[in-house]
Amino acid sequence: MAEKRKRTEISTLGEFGLIEHLTKGFKSLQKSTMKGVGDDAAVIAVGEKLMVVTTDLLLEGIHFDLTYTPLQHLGYKAVVVNLSDVYAMNATPTQITVSIGVSAKLAVEDLDELYAGIQMACEHYGVDMVGGDTSASLTGLTISITAIGEAPKESITYRSGAQVNDLICLSGDLGAALMGLQILEREKQVFQQTGLEQPQLEGYDYVLKRILKPEARVGTIEMLKEAGIKPTSMIDISDGLSSELRHICKESGVGCRVYLEKIPIAAETFKVCEELNFDAVTAALNGGEDYEMLFTIRQEDVEKIHGLSGVDVIGHITGASTGAFLVTPDGRDIELQAQGWVDC
Numbered sequence: 220m221a222e223k224r225k226r227t228e229i230s231t232l233g234e235f236g237l238i239e240h241l242t243k244g245f246k247s248l249q250k251s252t253m254k255g256v257g258d259d260a261a262v263i264a265v266g267e268k269l270m271v272v273t274t275d276l277l278l279e280g281i282h283f284d285l286t287y288t289p290l291q292h293l294g295y296k297a298v299v300v301n302l303s304d305v306y307a308m309n310a311t312p313t314q315i316t317v318s319i320g321v322s323a324k325l326a327v328e329d330l331d332e333l334y335a336g337i338q339m340a341c342e343h344y345g346v347d348m349v350g351g352d353t354s355a356s357l358t359g360l361t362i363s364i365t366a367i368g369e370a371p372k373e374s375i376t377y378r379s380g381a382q383v384n385d386l387i388c389l390s391g392d393l394g395a396a397l398m399g400l401q402i403l404e405r406e407k408q409v410f411q412q413t414g415l416e417q418p419q420l421e422g423y424d425y426v427l428k429r430i431l432k433p434e435a436r437v438g439t440i441e442m443l444k445e446a447g448i449k450p451t452s453m454i455d456i457s458d459g460l461s462s463e464l465r466h467i468c469k470e471s472g473v474g475c476r477v478y479l480e481k482i483p484i485a486a487e488t489f490k491v492c493e494e495l496n497f498d499a500v501t502a503a504l505n506g507g508e509d510y511e512m513l514f515t516i517r518q519e520d521v522e523k524i525h526g527l528s529g530v531d532v533i534g535h536i537t538g539a540s541t542g543a544f545l546v547t548p549d550g551r552d553i554e555l556q557a558q559g560w561v562d563c
């Protein structure tokens with residue numbers, strides 16, 4: 220009788236467990252590979268400089284829904300999410316490649332729109348589109364973008380550099396992208412149930428912009444450079460604050476305490492949360508797609524950081540044994556969970 224093959228459900232590992240499982244057997248063979256799997260981008264030595272490389276995959280139905288996502292915005296966003304990973308290494312993006320799997324329902328004009336968005340992002344961030352690949356797809360539109368960037372050797376910031384007593388800082392505000400998505404989903408449902416063609420989107424500009432046309436935080440990176448601050452660690456927020464904090468803690472071998480009342484949430488986000496009866500703190504902690512920069516700095520840089528607009532200190536790094544916690548205003552400690560966005 221044939222032996223039954225072992226079958227492990229992917230859900231038992233989760234997104235991050237799966238990545239670790241698949242990649243742990245690979246050892247670096249090249250001296251130029253400075254950092255492989257495990258950060259926002261890989262780091263490769265090229266002469267005096269370092270090159271960073273990162274890839275993100277966007278799948279129809281998982282990452283975007285074409286019923287409410289304009290293709291131009293989608294093209295723009297597909298570039299931005301990659302550049303955000305380059306900036307999170309404290310590097311400057313220089314080139315991208317774009318690979319698409321095209322479903323039969325799309326026409327040339329649709330792809331023209333997608334590429335108009337890609338071009339707009341390239342021009343805005345000063346990167347060149349240098350190639351890619353094109354295939355037919357039976358399962359909806361697929362977009363895979365690879366971004367390349369560069370940085371002087373001493374500039375790169377890894378997830379692994381946070382030290383005990385460092386301050387945890389955050390650019391911008393959180394939770395808006397998720398609430399924008401909730402509004403779009405609500406209008407989609409109304410349309411499906413009633414056939415009403417006119418979506419009610421007035422008054423939701425901010426949260427809609429955050430989900431449909433996000434920007435990468437190049438301004439924060441430049442401000443830090445000008446202020447003479449090199450973050451000890453950095454990561455961009457694609458999966459949610461909670462998850463990204465856990466990544467920094469794990470990679471740096473530290474713990475953290477962040478304070479709930481210090482987590483920045485925009486007034487517009489609060490308003491939508493109230494309307495939809497959604498907990499704003501949950502949106503900020505687990506929402507994802509905010510593409511803000513989360514970074515740590517040394518205590519002695521505290522004066523310099525206070526002068527920077529749009530940056531908040533939200534907590535500090537502790538020893539590994541203390542764990543990763545959110546502290547509520549009434550003094551309760553809530554453990555932060557590292558949930559991947561995709562519940563495999």
Ligand SMILES: Nc1ncnc2c1ncn2[C@@H]1O[C@H](COP(=O)(O)OP(=O)(O)OP(=O)(O)O)[C@@H](O)[C@H]1O
Binds near residue numbers: 238259261457
């Ligand atoms: N299938 C895979 N094979 C090899 N390495 C992978 C795979 N998926 C992810 N990685 C690597 O794992 C690390 C973490 O990837 P992850 O996608 O969580 O980070 P990210 O790109 O910052 O997040 P996001 O995808 O939400 O933008 C990176 O170094 C990435 O290159």
Ligand SMILES: Cc1ncc(C[n+]2csc(CCOP(=O)(O)O)c2C)c(N)n1
Binds near residue numbers: 284458507561
């Ligand atoms: C249709 C639709 N469903 C869900 C979402 C939300 N969403 C998609 S990817 C992601 C996090 C990063 O993912 P990854 O780690 O794969 O880069 C989030 C929060 C969306 N934007 N559109």
Ligand SMILES: [Mg+2]
Binds near residue numbers: 258303304455456457
């Ligand atoms: Mg990232």
